[in-house]
Amino acid sequence: MNGEDSLDLRATYVQLHDGAAAVAIPAGPEFWQTIDKRTELHEGRLVVVSPMNETWSHWEMHPAGEELVVALSGAYEFVFADSAGERRVALVAGRAAIVPRGVWHRAVVHEAGEMLFITRGAATQHKPVGAA
Numbered sequence: 001m002n003g004e005d006s007l008d009l010r011a012t013y014v015q016l017h018d019g020a021a022a023v024a025i026p027a028g029p030e031f032w033q034t035i036d037k038r039t040e041l042h043e044g045r046l047v048v049v050s051p052m053n054e055t056w057s058h059w060e061m062h063p064a065g066e067e068l069v070v071a072l073s074g075a076y077e078f079v080f081a082d083s084a085g086e087r088r089v090a091l092v093a094g095r096a097a098i099v100p101r102g103v104w105h106r107a108v109v110h111e112a113g114e115m116l117f118i119t120r121g122a123a124t125q126h127k128p129v130g131a132a
Contacts, residue, residue: 056129058126058127059081062125066101067118073114076107078091
């Protein structure tokens with residue numbers, strides 16, 4: 001794939017390397033099933049557009065860097081949980097939030113739509129809602 005090809009960010013992640021490179025990575029169902037084992041994703045940041053149809057049933061945390069989340073359509077609350085407790089940030093189309101490094105977070109969907117995520121994938125952790 002070269003710089004002149006069009007990418008559907010709903011089906012392809014783009015990995016922005018810490019240097020100048022950007023690499024397209026197909027984002028099928030196996031992508032998330034194997035993400036913890038994919039050491040090639042530990043460099044740079046991952047970029048993807050994701051449908052947001054349901055409230056997340058899990059918490060997520062990125063210890064390697066901040067995450068930028070941008071609402072492209074729909075309406076959401078991002079819930080952040082840290083030692084100070086929970087904090088909620090409302091997002092609608094055109095609004096963004098920065099998820100701090102090391103902070104557990106999840107999305108509550110009020111109106112289905114799509115979000116753009118830019119994140120460091122290295123060592124991302126997940127846990128079910130309700131887990132300690």
